[in-house]
Amino acid sequence: MDVGNPLVNILIFGAFVVVTLVVVVRVSRGPRQAGDFYHGGRAFTGRQNGIAIAGDYLSAASFLGIAGAVAVYGYDGLLYSIGFLVAWLVALLLVAEPLRNTGKYTMADVLSFRMRQRPVRTAAAVSTLAVSFFYLLAQMAGAGGLVALLLGVQDQLGQSLVIAVVGALMIVYVLVGGMKGTTWVQIIKAVLLIVGAGLMTVWVLVLNNGNLSSLLDRAARDHPEGDRILGPMLQYGASDASKLGFISLAIALVLGAAGLPHVLMRFYTVPSAREARRSVTWAIGLIGAFYLFTLILGFGAAYLVGVDEILAAPGGANSAAPALAYELGGTLLLGVIAAVAFATILAVVAGLTITAAASFAHDVYNGVIKRGTASPEREVRVARITAVVVGLVSIVGGVLANGQNVAFLVSLAFAIAASANLPSILFSLYWRRFSTRGCVWSIYGGLLSALVLIAFSPVVTGSETAMFPGLDVAWFPLANPALVSVPVGFLLGWLGTVTSDDADQARATEMEVRSLTGAGAER
Amino acid sequence: MSRTPDLPSAPAPAPDPGTARREPAAEDWQRVRESAEFTGLRRRFRRFAFPMTAAFLLWYLLYVLLSTYAEDLMATPVLGRLNVGIVLGLGQFVTTFLLTWLYVRHADRNLDPAAAALRAELEGRA
Numbered sequence: 308m309d310v311g312n313p314l315v316n317i318l319i320f321g322a323f324v325v326v327t328l329v330v331v332v333r334v335s336r337g338p339r340q341a342g343d344f345y346h347g348g349r350a351f352t353g354r355q356n357g358i359a360i361a362g363d364y365l366s367a368a369s370f371l372g373i374a375g376a377v378a379v380y381g382y383d384g385l386l387y388s389i390g391f392l393v394a395w396l397v398a399l400l401l402v403a404e405p406l407r408n409t410g411k412y413t414m415a416d417v418l419s420f421r422m423r424q425r426p427v428r429t430a431a432a433v434s435t436l437a438v439s440f441f442y443l444l445a446q447m448a449g450a451g452g453l454v455a456l457l458l459g460v461q462d463q464l465g466q467s468l469v470i471a472v473v474g475a476l477m478i479v480y481v482l483v484g485g486m487k488g489t490t491w492v493q494i495i496k497a498v499l500l501i502v503g504a505g506l507m508t509v510w511v512l513v514l515n516n517g518n519l520s521s522l523l524d525r526a527a528r529d530h531p532e533g534d535r536i537l538g539p540m541l542q543y544g545a546s547d548a549s550k551l552g553f554i555s556l557a558i559a560l561v562l563g564a565a566g567l568p569h570v571l572m573r574f575y576t577v578p579s580a581r582e583a584r585r586s587v588t589w590a591i592g593l594i595g596a597f598y599l600f601t602l603i604l605g606f607g608a609a610y611l612v613g614v615d616e617i618l619a620a621p622g623g624a625n626s627a628a629p630a631l632a633y634e635l636g637g638t639l640l641l642g643v644i645a646a647v648a649f650a651t652i653l654a655v656v657a658g659l660t661i662t663a664a665a666s667f668a669h670d671v672y673n674g675v676i677k678r679g680t681a682s683p684e685r686e687v688r689v690a691r692i693t694a695v696v697v698g699l700v701s702i703v704g705g706v707l708a709n710g711q712n713v714a715f716l717v718s719l720a721f722a723i724a725a726s727a728n729l730p731s732i733l734f735s736l737y738w739r740r741f742s743t744r745g746c747v748w749s750i751y752g753g754l755l756s757a758l759v760l761i762a763f764s765p766v767v768t769g770s771e772t773a774m775f776p777g778l779d780v781a782w783f784p785l786a787n788p789a790l791v792s793v794p795v796g797f798l799l800g801w802l803g804t805v806t807s808d809d810a811d812q813a814r815a816t817e818m819e820v821r822s823l824t825g826a827g828a829e830r
Numbered sequence: 831m832s833r834t835p836d837l838p839s840a841p842a843p844a845p846d847p848g849t850a851r852r853e854p855a856a857e858d859w860q861r862v863r864e865s866a867e868f869t870g871l872r873r874r875f876r877r878f879a880f881p882m883t884a885a886f887l888l889w890y891l892l893y894v895l896l897s898t899y900a901e902d903l904m905a906t907p908v909l910g911r912l913n914v915g916i917v918l919g920l921g922q923f924v925t926t927f928l929l930t931w932l933y934v935r936h937a938d939r940n941l942d943p944a945a946a947a948l949r950a951e952l953e954g955r956a
Binding site for chain 2: 382385386390399401518519520521524527538539543550554557580581598599816817819824
């Protein structure tokens with residue numbers, strides 16, 4: 308398959324890098340306080356933050372992955388995007404506002420509000436780093452495939468080099484711009500991505516006279532699976548275990564988003580709970596619209612490009628959206644979409660790096676090691692050093708994970724977030740008795756059960772498509788652990804609480820009033 | 831038990847004379863928590879958020895289960911090539927947008943004014 312002109316792709320991406328670097332440098336001028344590195348001065352409006360959340364959330368996996376899944380599997384690709392979208396209602400109704408009102412920089416601020424600091428902060432930091440690591444790995448692994456597809460770089464060394472360049476650029480963004488610069492990169496990227504995908508959607512719809520039924524008809528007529536792509540279970544229906552695995556995945560998706568640390572941290576960049584609510588509203592509107600676009604794009608790619616053509620391209624199903632761009636608008640549109648896809652990886656990785664750095668510096672270094680005595684300046688210095696380390700780790704991880712299934716790695720991050728983070732967040736916001744032991748058991752229990760079940764699932768060993776196909780130690784039949792590990796997280800949170808009694812009544816009262824009124828929250 | 835009460839953070843912004851805030855004391859939190867205004871606010875919030883969360887999760891779960899175990903029903907055409915499954919799937923988008931709009935309206939009307947009044951009282955600038 309022809310993938311346009313690599314030079315054009317690189318030039319457009321280069322232009323994006325230059326523009327965003329200028330923006331990052333400009334917005335990071337002026338007086339700064341230590342906390343600005345984490346929350347960008349809390350000066351973003353709900354709309355700006357909502358667009359940035361969309362930029363953070365619409366990662367390469369959801370852009371390239373879902374459009375590709377719709378093109379190849381039809382209906383089952385839609386299932387993926389619905390889970391990703393509905394999940395935001397958990398954030399809107401239960402998490403965003405009270406979190407903004409009770410925390411400062413990190414998820415651990417909320418969890419440890421009325422608990423013993425060190426054990427809770429340690430646990431929260433461990434799960435934050437675990438979720439961020441898998442999410443990072445997914446993005447960087449995706450970068451390799453994208454390079455192969457869009458720049459025509461086929462050899463391992465060349466791909467590794469490009470991954471290193473992406474990682475180095477990201478470190479620059481984070482160090483120079485902090486949360487403020489990163490947020491602006493995400494805003495610019497989100498606008499480009501949504502406008503670009505929207506344009507292609509309108510184009511496909513015009514080709515079908517605005518008739519969705521005719522689009523589906525054409526997609527099904529040319530598809531090797533025919534009408535089966537219009538109904539469910541083409542991708543997940545192979546066996547009872549794969550069906551149950553899909554239900555497990557659906558649970559991970561719907562409960563995971565509100566437990567993703569890099570998403571939670573975004574709620575601290577706005578001045579009030581009301582603006583946090585506005586953020587989620589904007590995010591839901593943009594993300595929902597975008598997933599509707601990917602549905603049209605996927606079916607459009609299925610008949611305009613052809614499924615066999617897509618699967619034969621470097622990058623496989625992930626190439627559906629870029630290939631459709633080339634089909635519609637030639638070299639230039641492909642260049643734009645390619646640049647946007649790169650920008651997506653860059654922006655998401657930058658957001659994850661800040662989250663991991665904040666969690667380490669604020670929770671582990673200051674909260675646990677220094678017991679809260681480190682000066683803000685010192686803490687931020689540690690955060691910056693951590694950001695560089697995380698950047699280097701993600702480059703190495705990206706090179707090693709190059710070629711791994713991106714969608715799987717992302718679903719893993721969601722499963723851990725849903726099992727380890729969401730139960731403790733909900734309990735600590737809405738259950739007055741919730742104790743330190745309950746919190747720690749819930750986090751470690753959810754995290755460990757998720758990791759262990761993944762390690763012994765058919766995704767890692769024991770099947771032809773596994774990570775280590777030569778090995779077989781799989782005893783857990785489902786591809787996703789959430790069906791078991793989420794209940795484990797909730798159950799251990801309950802069990803740890805009813806077997807201990809360290810609830811700090813005064814702090815619990817303060818947290819309850821703060822979470823609903825926003826009194827005393829930093830602005 | 832080692833409690834670090836509150837981690838030191840960025841220095842507080844210089845107090846603006848018009849909106850100078852004070853840090854509420856333990857008795858203040860307790861008093862507000864027991865006030866009718868606060869319990870009313872909490873009730874109005876929970877009566878909306880909890881049942882709505884249950885409702886959308888059940889609706890989502892129903893859709894997932896139908897897609898998994900009622901393939902033939904979901905593949906039944908209703909409008910041209912649009913089948914039950916795709917219509918219900920688009921319905922998930924619609925209900926998500928609708929619920930978002932309803933919650934924002936509820937919060938703007940029934941939660942924000944009470945929260946702002948309590949906040950002003952606690953921070954001592956009523």
